[in-house]
Amino acid sequence: MIKKLFFVIVLFCLIxxxxxxxxxxxVSDESNTPLINAKVxxxxxSEGDFYAVPxxxxxxxxxxxxxxxxxxxxQSVEVEKEGYKVFGDTINLKKNSNIFNIRLEKDIVYSxxxxxxxxxEEEKKLISGMLIDxxxxxxxxxxxxxxxxxxxxxxxxxxxxxxxxxxxxxHFIIQARGYNLYQEKRRPGKNLKIILEQKVPYNEIYxxxxxxxxxxxxxxxxxxxxxxxxxxxxxxNYYLKNITSGEYPIxxxxxxxxxxxxxxxxxxxxxxxxxxxxxxxxxxSVFGYVKNRSxxxxxxxxxxxxxxxxxxxxxxxxxxxxSIPARKSEIVVIxxxxxxxxxxxxxxxxxxxxxxxx
Numbered sequence: 001m002i003k004k005l006f007f008v009i010v011l012f013c014l015i016x017x018x019x020x021x022x023x024x025x026x027v028s029d030e031s032n033t034p035l036i037n038a039k040v041x042x043x044x045x046s047e048g049d050f051y052a053v054p055x056x057x058x059x060x061x062x063x064x065x066x067x068x069x070x071x072x073x074x075q076s077v078e079v080e081k082e083g084y085k086v087f088g089d090t091i092n093l094k095k096n097s098n099i100f101n102i103r104l105e106k107d108i109v110y111s112x113x114x115x116x117x118x119x120x121e122e123e124k125k126l127i128s129g130m131l132i133d134x135x136x137x138x139x140x141x142x143x144x145x146x147x148x149x150x151x152x153x154x155x156x157x158x159x160x161x162x163x164x165x166x167x168x169x170x171h172f173i174i175q176a177r178g179y180n181l182y183q184e185k186r187r188p189g190k191n192l193k194i195i196l197e198q199k200v201p202y203n204e205i206y207x208x209x210x211x212x213x214x215x216x217x218x219x220x221x222x223x224x225x226x227x228x229x230x231x232x233x234x235x236x237n238y239y240l241k242n243i244t245s246g247e248y249p250i251x252x253x254x255x256x257x258x259x260x261x262x263x264x265x266x267x268x269x270x271x272x273x274x275x276x277x278x279x280x281x282x283x284x285s286v287f288g289y290v291k292n293r294s295x296x297x298x299x300x301x302x303x304x305x306x307x308x309x310x311x312x313x314x315x316x317x318x319x320x321x322x323s324i325p326a327r328k329s330e331i332v333v334i335x336x337x338x339x340x341x342x343x344x345x346x347x348x349x350x351x352x353x354x355x356x357x358x
Contacts, residue, residue, distance in 0.1 A: 021093050024066040025100035027059045027079055034063025035081050035104060042067055043076035070098075083107060128161035129192030130154075131174065140196055143176035147188065164188055203266050204241040207273040208232075209252065218277055224251045225264065256280055284347045287320035288355040289313075290333060296357070302335040304356070306345060333358065 027038040042055040059065045072093045077100070079087040084104035091100060127147050131140040131154045139158025144151065148170035152162040167188055174182040179196040205225065209218045209232050217236025222229055225240060226248040232238045243266050250273070252260040257277040264273055286306055290299045290313050298317025303310055306321050307329045313319045326349045333341035333356055341358045 021070050021072045021098060022066065022068045023070055023077075023093065023098040023100065024064070025102060026063045027065065027081070027102050027104065028063050029084070029104055030106065032103075034061075035059060035084070036061050036063065038063070038065075038079055038081040038084075038104070040065045040067065040102075041078040041080070042070055044070055077102075079104060125164040125167050125188070126161055126190065127164065127172070127188040127192070128190045129159070129194055131158045131160065131176065131194050131196055133179075134195045134197045140176050140179065143174055143179075143196075146171070146173040146175075201245050201268050202242045203245060203268055204239070204270045205243060205264070205266055205273055206237070206239040206270070207275060209236045209238065209275045209277060211257070212276045212278045218254075218257070221252060221254050221257075221277075223275070225249075225266075250275075252277060254280075282326035282349040283323050284326045284349050285320060285322045285351050286324060286331070286345070286347065286354050287318070287351065288353050290317045290319065290341075290356045290358075293357050299335060302333055302340075305332045305334070306330070306347065331356070 023042060027035045027040065029035055036059060038059040040057050040059065044053055044055045055067045055070060057065050057067050070093055074090055074092055077087075077089055077091050079102050081104055083106065085107045087102055087104055131143050131145075132138070133140055139154070139156075141154055141156050141158060143154040143158075143160075145154060145160045145162060146152075147162050147164065150162045150164060152160050154160045154176075169185060169187050172184050172186050174194060174196065176196055179198055182194060182196055209221055209223065210216060211218055217232070217234075219232050219234045219236050221232050221236075223232060223238045223240075225243070228240055228243065230238050230240055245267055247263055247265050250260075250262050250264045252275055254277070256279060258280050260275055260277055290302050290304065291297060292299055298313070298315075300313050300315045300317055302313045302317070304313060304319045304321065306324050309321045309324050311319050311321055324347045326347050328344065328346050331341075331343055331345040331354065332339060341356055345354065
């Protein structure tokens, strides 16, 4: 009886052994470099946990491995290597075709300090950054920073940090004195660099334009400041607004007045700038003949004077005076050292004839 039992057990083992399989393959990292001494573990179990003895081997210097006497079918496989994440999977072993190549991923190991820092950072829900002047690149201090219903200020270095209750998109507003309002809708961020532009101050300039000779207003005359221009009203007034601060050339030109040019400095707010124009001097010329009343013959070598301009008549009694201011004046004739003629004369712009008979 014992001999028969022994024979059955041996026969069963021979039949089972003949049905066992193998597994071969390689283990490498993400860059396809072979990994030496990686531990490969096969569960090697069957239905009913029969013959459930795990099989273990190590990879050789080429990262290769081979495991024999594996029960065919679904098997668990694990690969372990220090510094790498554990690989785990279920494979289906088939007769004579069990080649498996496995790649391991690097395992990132944090120190306690790093882990604590990460936790603290994760716990902090905030928006932070720095405010910079667009032109000077200097930090902007004491600015109001608003994110949703949270409010903060920039410090002496232009930095701000606002702790939040939750991470979500909100209206982000920055208001700094002397700068344009900054606003957008965004999610929180850290170490933001926000560039602000300075406000351009707008100013106003007004004044009157008057004549220097009589101090009466000069209406309908063009006043030009920089690239802006305006006409004076019936009272001689002008008014310009929305002018940025700075220095500008101011110019007034008119045929009846001398050219006015100056530099005006426009500063914050309203300012008055009156303009006094001097009349442009107009000139004319006077010509004619000087004759004797008794015989109507021309008188030569007689001195004819209008204002400060004078000239002697020629042999035909003819004279012509140039560059005489156009205004009321007197014309005088002196002959043989005696004044023989004097009269008022309105000198007009251009040429005019004036014959003298005495």
